[in-house]
Amino acid sequence: xxxxxxxxxxxxxxxxxxxxxxxxxxxxxxxxxxxxxxxxxxxxxxxxxxxxxxxxxxxxxxxxxxxxxxxxxxxxxxxxxxxxxxxxxxxxxxxxxxxxxxxxxxxxxxxxxxxxxxxxxxxxxxxxxxxxxxxxxxxxxxxxxxxxxxxxxxxxxxxxxxxxxxxxxxxxxxxxxxxxxxxxxxxxxxxxxxxxxxxxxxxxxxxxxxxxxxxxxxxxxxxxxxxxxxxxxxxxxxxxxxxxxxxxxxxxxxxxxxxxxxxxxxxxxxxxxxxxxxxxxxxxxxxxxxxxxxxxxxxxxxxxxxxxxxxxxxxxxxxxxxxxxxxxxxxxxxx
Amino acid sequence: xxxxxxxxxxxxxxxxxxxxxxxxxxxxxxxxxxxxxxxxxxxxxxxxxxxxxxxxxxxxxxxxxxxxxxxxxxxxxxxxxxxxxxxxxxxxxxxxxxxxxxxxxxxxxxxxxxxxxxxxxxxxxxxxxxxxxxxxxxxxxxxxxxxxxxxxxxxxxxxxxxxxxxxxxxxxxxxxxxxxxxxxxxxxxxxxxxxxxxxxxxxxxxxxxxxxxxxxxxxxxxxxxxxxxxxxxxxxxxxxxxxxxxxxxxxxxxxxxxxxxxxxxxxxxxxxxxxxxxxxxxxxxxxxxxxxxxxxxxxxxxxxxxxxxxxxxxxxxxxxxxxxxxxxxxxxxxxxxxxxxxxxxxxxxxxxxxxxxxxxxxxxxxxxxxxxxxxxxxxxxxxxxxxxxxxxxxxxxxxxxxxxxxxxxxxxxxxxxxxxxxxxxxxxxxxxxxxxxxx
Numbered sequence: 001x002x003x004x005x006x007x008x009x010x011x012x013x014x015x016x017x018x019x020x021x022x023x024x025x026x027x028x029x030x031x032x033x034x035x036x037x038x039x040x041x042x043x044x045x046x047x048x049x050x051x052x053x054x055x056x057x058x059x060x061x062x063x064x065x066x067x068x069x070x071x072x073x074x075x076x077x078x079x080x081x082x083x084x085x086x087x088x089x090x091x092x093x094x095x096x097x098x099x100x101x102x103x104x105x106x107x108x109x110x111x112x113x114x115x116x117x118x119x120x121x122x123x124x125x126x127x128x129x130x131x132x133x134x135x136x137x138x139x140x141x142x143x144x145x146x147x148x149x150x151x152x153x154x155x156x157x158x159x160x161x162x163x164x165x166x167x168x169x170x171x172x173x174x175x176x177x178x179x180x181x182x183x184x185x186x187x188x189x190x191x192x193x194x195x196x197x198x199x200x201x202x203x204x205x206x207x208x209x210x211x212x213x214x215x216x217x218x219x220x221x222x223x224x225x226x227x228x229x230x231x232x233x234x235x236x237x238x239x240x241x242x243x244x245x246x247x248x249x250x251x252x253x254x255x256x257x258x259x260x261x262x263x264x265x266x267x268x269x270x271x272x273x274x275x276x277x278x279x280x281x282x283x284x285x286x287x288x289x290x291x292x293x294x295x296x297x298x299x300x301x302x303x304x305x306x307x308x309x310x311x312x313x314x315x316x317x318x319x320x321x322x323x324x325x326x327x328x329x330x331x332x333x334x335x
Numbered sequence: 336x337x338x339x340x341x342x343x344x345x346x347x348x349x350x351x352x353x354x355x356x357x358x359x360x361x362x363x364x365x366x367x368x369x370x371x372x373x374x375x376x377x378x379x380x381x382x383x384x385x386x387x388x389x390x391x392x393x394x395x396x397x398x399x400x401x402x403x404x405x406x407x408x409x410x411x412x413x414x415x416x417x418x419x420x421x422x423x424x425x426x427x428x429x430x431x432x433x434x435x436x437x438x439x440x441x442x443x444x445x446x447x448x449x450x451x452x453x454x455x456x457x458x459x460x461x462x463x464x465x466x467x468x469x470x471x472x473x474x475x476x477x478x479x480x481x482x483x484x485x486x487x488x489x490x491x492x493x494x495x496x497x498x499x500x501x502x503x504x505x506x507x508x509x510x511x512x513x514x515x516x517x518x519x520x521x522x523x524x525x526x527x528x529x530x531x532x533x534x535x536x537x538x539x540x541x542x543x544x545x546x547x548x549x550x551x552x553x554x555x556x557x558x559x560x561x562x563x564x565x566x567x568x569x570x571x572x573x574x575x576x577x578x579x580x581x582x583x584x585x586x587x588x589x590x591x592x593x594x595x596x597x598x599x600x601x602x603x604x605x606x607x608x609x610x611x612x613x614x615x616x617x618x619x620x621x622x623x624x625x626x627x628x629x630x631x632x633x634x635x636x637x638x639x640x641x642x643x644x645x646x647x648x649x650x651x652x653x654x655x656x657x658x659x660x661x662x663x664x665x666x667x668x669x670x671x672x673x674x675x676x677x678x679x680x681x682x683x684x685x686x687x688x689x690x691x692x693x694x695x696x697x698x699x700x701x702x703x704x705x706x707x708x709x710x711x712x713x714x715x716x717x718x719x720x721x722x723x724x725x726x727x728x729x730x731x732x733x734x735x736x737x738x739x740x741x742x743x744x745x746x747x748x749x750x751x752x753x754x755x756x757x758x759x760x761x762x763x764x765x766x767x768x769x770x771x772x773x774x
Binding site for chain 1: 529530531532534535536537538540605606607648651652653654655656
């Protein structure tokens with residue numbers, strides 16, 4: 001009889017999510033796979049730029065958007081991507097569906113699959129939701145953001161946009177680059193996916209924020225952690241700003257919306273901006289040719305100032321623009 | 336009265352008296368009639384116990400029977416069937432029911448339900464009204480109505496002021512207070528152990544210090560009060576140290592360990608496996624080793640399953656939304672044996688002592704003669720096959736729920752029958768039982 005002998009914490013090798021045919025996350029994905037999705041993204045991007053006819057790769061197939069949590073850019077760009085590949089798209093939003101009547105995630109997914117869909121795009125509030133659904137349905141599942149776990153297509157968008165800006169669309173090699181992710185990293189699925197993929201492609205990734213938002217424990221993901229933005233801003237090749245996700249801060253949720261507003265009014269927001277916002281001065285402290293990014297949604301005047309968001313260093317709209325091509329590439333590879 | 340029972344040629348282990356030898360045990364009129372070579376009655380049920388261990392009926396001082404209020408997960412009856420399948424003759428059930436076990440009236444309802452149960456069921460009553468941690472419950476009246484201990488299990492009493500009052504009130508009943516040690520402001524939104532895996536999976540982390548702080552605070556609050564203070568389901572290395580030091584100073588502090596905290600780490604949560612979601616959470620290997628070391632050196636004296644049934648559809652959710660808890664009754668003996676005997680930490684008599692003598696003392700059940708085998712005492716006996724070998728499967732669960740992270744695990748040893756007050760629950764005895772010839 002053997003007693004299971006789990007390893008000590010330092011030896012823990014955390015296996016990546018199951019790969020299957022879908023896309024649940026980027027952690028553990030080999031660099032070659034990342035580059036192959038990114039190359040395909042370039043292909044679809046070129047087709048769009050040259051106004052060529054789309055390839056109806058998914059003609060006759062149906063793709064379902066299962067969004068149990070709010071989204072603007074992710075849902076619309078997945079829809080457009082699937083349509084451009086010739087698929088039918090059906091949409092389910094958390095509100096106005098049976099999910100709001102108490103149906104479970106897996107029952108909703110099975111119900112939609114039974115209607116004959118060939119892929120599911122899943123966004124949900126709980127970490128691991130896409131994996132949960134992938135375990136019960138037969139069709140491929142693409143994670144469009146699960147809680148504070150992963151948001152793989154957003155990270156692919158961010159990397160594609162950065163490579164486009166830095167002229168590395170041929171190699172998708174981030175070696176020698178320093179990328180700072182600033183703000184509420186602990187609550188950010190975008191940060192987790194970016195840390196995994198950018199590190200895999202050679203970048204040095206540094207998470208920056210106050211201790212509650214950039215705790216030292218994030219080092220387990222393979223990034224560095226700093227609490228001083230001004231010490232890293234001048235050497236970063238790109239700085240990605242993140243929104244403060246109050247809705248995921250359980251202490252704040254427990255204390256109620258009034259407490260959050262009061263906290264902001266009483267000056268914690270002022271302090272946050274002083275230390276971590278992308279102000280004009282801070283943008284000016286960055287080295288020439290360095291970029292400012294934001295996966296959206298932005299809170300102008302909180303984590304980023306208007307003139308930087310709309311300024312010459314900003315890649316923010318280019319990130320949105322890459323969304324459709326990235327999602328076409330992901331759909332083309334998985335469905 | 337049930338017919339007399341003669342258990343023949345068992346390895347009789349009674350830690351209270353130090354007996355460990357092959358002998359026969361005779362039970363009559365719900366009492367132990369004899370422990371010796373050849374007692375004789377007319378027409379007994381004969382149990383051929385050659386190769387089996389016979390010990391005092393096992394006691395689990397920490398189970399959730401879900402009745403009243405959540406009968407779809409478990410009832411007193413179904414939970415008692417799980418207990419019998421696991422070799423337990425007595426369980427103490429926690430008060431987080433709906434309504435809460437916080438009034439003599441609810442305790443009488445429970446006592447009524449317990450009459451049909453396959454084991455003895457004693458209530459642990461809530462120490463505060465509704466387990467809200469605000470107002471002490473009618474602790475004296477609850478003790479008179481049968482509460483064998485007090486706890487707000489599921490939640491710690493977070494307020495130091497309320498806690499101090501409760502310790503005084505519980506002390507005056509002569510009962511123990513059992514704390515679920517969890518400082519709530521450190522565990523908002525927590526779903527699993529704080530660590531690399533929680534960070535990677537994007538799940539809220541439950542840090543060990545949330546447990547340690549409450550233990551440290553309570554030990555200080557209890558200074559000068561002297562209530563018997565019991566740490567439930569201890570999970571962290573630092574907590575074991577605190578209990579060890581307190582016991583070293585002669586303070587009335589005890590602690591219990593659950594099977595999962597002796598065997599599993601937070602790696603069991605990988606793949607978002609909700610079966611491994613439990614409170615307090617599965618922690619690191621260093622913590623598992625510390626809990627085992629606490630058992631080895633006598634810091635932890637009690638074993639308790641924290642049997643926490645949940646329906647399949649409730650665990651079939653994303654990790655953060657799924658409820659905390661796992662069942663434990665049916666698999667406890669095999670898992671404790673794997674964690675503590677196969678590793679050389681305990682021998683059989685000490686293991687049995689931690690499941691009989693110690694929980695009986697904790698819950699004042701020793702005064703009823705439970706937890707030991709003595710002539711004239713209650714005929715509560717557990718029979719264990721120490722040479723079994725089995726793979727845990729859902730077929731082995733006798734309760735209503737099957738939420739166990741141990742499904743598929745290979746284990747040895749298995750309880751095969753219980754006798755409660757002279758009533759035989761034959762379980763897996765098969766042909767070892769010979770009923771008296773009719774007429």
